[in-house]
Amino acid sequence: MSFTQKLIKNADPFWKDYVDHKFVQQLANGTLEKASFQHYLKQDYLYLFQYSRAISLGIFKANNFQQIETAHQANTDLLKEIQVHINFCKEWGISEKELFATVESPACVAYTRYVLDCGIKGGLPELYAALAPCAVGYAEIGRTIVEKGISPKNNPYQAWIDAYASEEFQQAAQGVICILDELALDLTENQKTNLQTIFNTATRMESGFWQMGLDLS
Template identity: 60%
Template sequence: MKNNFIQTLIQKSQPHWHHYVEHDFVQQLGQGILPLSSFQYYLKQDYLYLFHYNRALALAMFKAENFAQMRDIHQAIEVLLQEIQLHIDFCREWGISEQELLTLDEDPACVAYTRYVLDCGMTGGLAELYAAIAPCAIGYAEIGLRLSQQNIAPNNPYQKWIDSYASQSFQTAVEKYKDFLTALCQDFNAKQLANIQHIFTTATRMEVAFWQMGLDH
């Protein structure tokens, strides 16, 4: 079932959403022609992003107003921890040791994005925090599914990355995420909804910059 609230957030974030999910980094990854150095740099910085993403979800647990919300957030944390382990395995396959991951310097694009997310959580409520991390989860699900359906690059070296975000388990987790954010915002007034939209759009712009970081490197 289409989530109309999420679709509205995406539509009102244009053209940034299009630049995000159709970015040159994504196109090259789907075609299997993305330079290895770009993918490796992205993987390293994404490891740091996921670390702060988990911090954000821990903050969400603190912001929760009832046990039902805590249960949903706990499930999201479990999914993320599984993703982090998968990410470490990815890095190892691409010649990046776990020790190297522990000593990385953050790229300015990663610093800007992750601290923005945490700032939204610190200064706002659970809805504001979830709106800030929504483009990441929702966008990756869309990108993974679309690239898996295109199937235009035989023996794509990045196929495992695509498959992980196209997987049924990830798609199901993101659908639950959408429903959770929608429920958080269902009684918001126009001013509150405008703020949620601003946060979602800003985070989408941050995602564009994150892809560009990989290409620029």
């Protein structure tokens, strides 16, 4: 079992609540309210902006060119995701004007600033432990929905599901796993325990983000 796999295992019940949240269940079976998905899309756009800033810390904190390349590639993958996200917003009746005028929700502020704080105060292990639940969790959600055949025909959210189940996104998530596993090789048990705490907290924040979508908060 890899270090990241151990993080996921030890993150229960938070991890299960995240990847099997009521928002995810409703999205998978196509019953999620349109207003909830639209609210989520607008907030996720703001989230991705801050997430990109956090990934960029990976370049500043790098100890070698390989680590710089890893952070650069992660941000390149994210910029592709943002374009897909903007297209989703258009399809769901959210204009760029409305998107750009959206005010960050408390859930978005809390999550993104926590990740940035971990990256600013810590090193690369702390940064990637805070970043990992997003990429790894979304990959698991998309893959699980497709593999289990949960989504019905004509699911209005199928494009979202397919985006995160895609081979491209699965590979991007695997890249995050690889870098985190590598960074953990020479850490002490106390340092690994701290990474578990960070990973757990970020996972809880992901659940809070889903709940924000349901509550329109």
